[in-house]
Amino acid sequence: MTKNYSHEDLIAWDRAYLWHPFTHMKQYLDAEPLIIARGEGVRLQDTRGRWYYDGTSSIWLNVHGHCVPELNRALVEQLERVAHSTLLGMSNVPATLLAERLARLAPQGLTRVFYVDNGAGAVEAAIKIAAQFWANQGARTKHLVLGFHNNYHGDTLGAVGVSPDEMFHWPFTSLLPPHPRVPYPYPYRSTASDPLAESLGAVEETLRRRRDEIAAVIVEPVEGAGGIIVPPRGFLRGLRQLCHEYDALLIVDEVATGFGRTGPMFACHSEEVAPDLLCLGKGLSGGYLPIGATLATERIFEAFLGEVDSGRTFFHGHSYAGNPLGAAVSLANLELLEALLPRLPEKISRLSAWLRPLADEPFVGEVRHAGFMIGIELVKDRATKEGFAYRDQAGWKVALAASDRGLLVRPIGNVLIFMPPLGSTLEELREMTHILSEAFRATRDSLASLAKG
Numbered sequence: 058m059t060k061n062y063s064h065e066d067l068i069a070w071d072r073a074y075l076w077h078p079f080t081h082m083k084q085y086l087d088a089e090p091l092i093i094a095r096g097e098g099v100r101l102q103d104t105r106g107r108w109y110y111d112g113t114s115s116i117w118l119n120v121h122g123h124c125v126p127e128l129n130r131a132l133v134e135q136l137e138r139v140a141h142s143t144l145l146g147m148s149n150v151p152a153t154l155l156a157e158r159l160a161r162l163a164p165q166g167l168t169r170v171f172y173v174d175n176g177a178g179a180v181e182a183a184i185k186i187a188a189q190f191w192a193n194q195g196a197r198t199k200h201l202v203l204g205f206h207n208n209y210h211g212d213t214l215g216a217v218g219v220s221p222d223e224m225f226h227w228p229f230t231s232l233l234p235p236h237p238r239v240p241y242p243y244p245y246r247s248t249a250s251d252p253l254a255e256s257l258g259a260v261e262e263t264l265r266r267r268r269d270e271i272a273a274v275i276v277e278p279v280e281g282a283g284g285i286i287v288p289p290r291g292f293l294r295g296l297r298q299l300c301h302e303y304d305a306l307l308i309v310d311e312v313a314t315g316f317g318r319t320g321p322m323f324a325c326h327s328e329e330v331a332p333d334l335l336c337l338g339k340g341l342s343g344g345y346l347p348i349g350a351t352l353a354t355e356r357i358f359e360a361f362l363g364e365v366d367s368g369r370t371f372f373h374g375h376s377y378a379g380n381p382l383g384a385a386v387s388l389a390n391l392e393l394l395e396a397l398l399p400r401l402p403e404k405i406s407r408l409s410a411w412l413r414p415l416a417d418e419p420f421v422g423e424v425r426h427a428g429f430m431i432g433i434e435l436v437k438d439r440a441t442k443e444g445f446a447y448r449d450q451a452g453w454k455v456a457l458a459a460s461d462r463g464l465l466v467r468p469i470g471n472v473l474i475f476m477p478p479l480g481s482t483l484e485e486l487r488e489m490t491h492i493l494s495e496a497f498r499a500t501r502d503s504l505a506s507l508a509k510g
């Protein structure tokens with residue numbers, strides 16, 4: 058990289074040439090951009106020299122922190138062997154080793170690993186595998202995927218098709234297939250006396266009525282981008298049973314929840330559920346490189362075996378699938394993660410205790426968390442649970458106050474999302490939650506004036 062630039066050059070070039078993902082560019086261009094230059098442990102340093110805790114895990118990816126010697130070493134060693142070779146009709150060493158490791162760590166029966174290079178790609182592959190699984194057996198009408206309102210599965214069209222969001226995806230509605238959707242259990246806002254029963258009841262009713270059309274049910278074990286909504290225990294198990302009963306495959310999207318994010322290696326483990334298809338991404342490489350995977354059972358895999366002209370082959374893939382660098386760093390990440398997992402329960406229970414006082418903040422409706430996935434829902438009025446208007450950007454006010462104090466967090470709508478790296482020490486977690494509390498205290502007055510309208 059050329060060294061011939063200044064902080065001011067970077068600001069000018071960022072403003073002139075970049076179009077940032079999921080970013081209101083008009084507002085972005087009005088403020089000074091935050092440009093990260095390096096990372097160390099669970100902190101990032103910007104081009105002005107200021108350090109910040111990475112309270113988003115760089116958008117839910119980072120596991121052990123930045124610049125981890127073991128991960129760096131794995132990457133460099135692989136780089137000296139080969140950076141990339143294709144997986145189309147042949148294999149490479151790290152992708153093969155990683156497939157064996159994933160099959161061993163995943164819920165039972167998920168023994169086939171189909172590589173992709175991001176989370177949405179893992180979902181796309183799962184949807185297509187589900188539809189073709191039934192088509193290969195002559196059940197061509199079974200091609201729809203039952204999803205849940207507000208679940209998020211990524212931004213490619215297939216993934217959007219099973220999780221369209223009014224605000225994010227309204228321009229694409231006409232491009233999407235008519236996949237059915239039902240409510241996700243959302244205890245804080247549900248009007249049902251039993252949100253779990255309501256949701257499972259809607260799944261059952263839809264599967265019963267449309268058994269011949271529905272190939273699969275797709276679900277997030279914890280609704281991430283929808284606002285860290287933690288369903289009551291028994292949800293995944295209930296879905297597993299219904300899918301068995303009504304001949305639908307169960308696709309669990311663990312792109313966000315996988316790799317220790319909720320405590321166990323996979324959220325499925327906490328209900329001892331084994332899906333038919335499992336979507337993985339984000340934390341797989343520890344937050345180093347874009348790699349994802351769709352894991353399938355042998356039953357599914359076998360439905361794709363046939364003569365070359367049988368039409369059974371899964372003609373799908375990406376040029377960088379099973380990239381050796383991504384696979385090598387993922388293997389090193391999993392090695393460290395297996396050693397880290399036993400230490401997570403203590404970190405999670407301390408984190409939970411440190412977050413508790415935030416629930417008393419005047420504009421906090423609920424603090425939710427599943428392991429290292431934390432959502433703090435802001436409301437104008439705790440009694441009515443009325444949220445702030447989107448244009449108020451209430452969550453951003455708190456996030457900016459946190460960033461001024463050295464913690465990066467990012468809201469989605471009225472939910473402030475806090476996702477520290479799993480490798481954060483207890484002291485670092487304590488410090489991050491302290492900054493969060495300070496940020497809430499500092500924004501009380503401005504939230505109060507927004508609340509008054």
Ligand SMILES: Cc1ncc(COP(=O)(O)O)c(C=O)c1O
Nearest residue numbers: 175176177209210211281312313
């Ligand atoms: C549950 C879930 N699925 C899929 C995705 C998409 O992953 P990616 O951004 O790597 O395409 C995300 C991203 O946030 C996610 O949270």
